[in-house]
Amino acid sequence: xxxxxxxxxxxxxxxxxxxxxxxxxxxxxxxxxxxxxxxxxxxxxxxxxxxxxxxxxxxxxxxxxxxxxxxxxxxxxxxxxxxxxxxxxxxxxxxxxxxxxxxxxxxxxxxxxxxxxxxxxxxxxxxxxxxxxxxxxxxxxxxxxxxxxxxxxxxxxxxxxxxxxxxxxxxxxxxxxxxxxxxxxx
Numbered sequence: 001x002x003x004x005x006x007x008x009x010x011x012x013x014x015x016x017x018x019x020x021x022x023x024x025x026x027x028x029x030x031x032x033x034x035x036x037x038x039x040x041x042x043x044x045x046x047x048x049x050x051x052x053x054x055x056x057x058x059x060x061x062x063x064x065x066x067x068x069x070x071x072x073x074x075x076x077x078x079x080x081x082x083x084x085x086x087x088x089x090x091x092x093x094x095x096x097x098x099x100x101x102x103x104x105x106x107x108x109x110x111x112x113x114x115x116x117x118x119x120x121x122x123x124x125x126x127x128x129x130x131x132x133x134x135x136x137x138x139x140x141x142x143x144x145x146x147x148x149x150x151x152x153x154x155x156x157x158x159x160x161x162x163x164x165x166x167x168x169x170x171x172x173x174x175x176x177x178x179x180x181x182x183x184x185x186x
Contacts, residue, residue: 009035012081033123035079040116046141047114051085053186054110054139058088061177066107067091074109075100076131082124086110088174103131107173112139125149126156135172139184146181 010018015032018024029040043051051070058068066088073081081100088108089101096105109128111120120138128136129152136157138147146169151158163169163181170178 007035009079010037011035011078012075015081031073031083032079032081033127038119038123040083041114044114047085047112049186050112050139050141050184054086054112054184057179057183058086058177061179062088062174064091065174065177067095069096069101072096073100074106075102076127076133080127080131082127084109084124085112088171103133106133108135108137108171109133110137110139112141114141117142121147128152129156130154137169141185144185146184 010032012032015024015037024030029042030037031040032038055068055070058066062068067090069087069089071083071085072087073083074087075081086108087101087106087110089096090105090107092105111124113120117138117140125136125138129149132152134150134152136149138149140147144165146163148161148163148169149157149159150161150172165181165185168178168180169184170176
């Protein structure tokens with residue numbers, strides 16, 4: 001018989017107080033997902049290379065239409081503050097120094113999965129959808145494809161499309177931003 005222990009879900013404020021108190025430091029690779037601290041997997045070289053390629057492509061192509069954010073937090077709910085690999089944010093004069101972006105600030109989230117595919121697909125993507133983030137690209141390095149999630153709902157996303165090498169992607173929020181799957185995967 002399994003024993004059910006009572007759990008206390010952490011809030012984003014609890015999470016930040018833990019950092020202020022020194023319980024968590026910048027060296028602790030954790031993010032808050034649905035009230036639980038989740039240890040982030042180490043970043044492999046393929047993962048880092050993909051993020052670097054995306055960063056360069058986005059920075060060259062979006063100009064002043066969006067702020068490119070790399071592995072920075074987004075407060076998506078009272079109990080969730082993930083750190084996506086990439087995000088395109090609405091421009092803001094303070095560059096979000098006065099507070100982390102929230103769902104209405106996010107144009108696109110990109111998660112790159114080398115060893116984290118299950119958590120990204122089954123936990124993070126649905127949380128982004130529930131928060132109303134308009135679009136998520138999940139780069140699956142093992143399968144060599146990009147999953148595009150659109151039309152957020154209270155349960156996740158209504159649309160999912162798998163894009164393969166040779167195909168192009170564009171964002172709903174910045175339609176002129178076009179990348180190929182080959183550019184993303186390298």
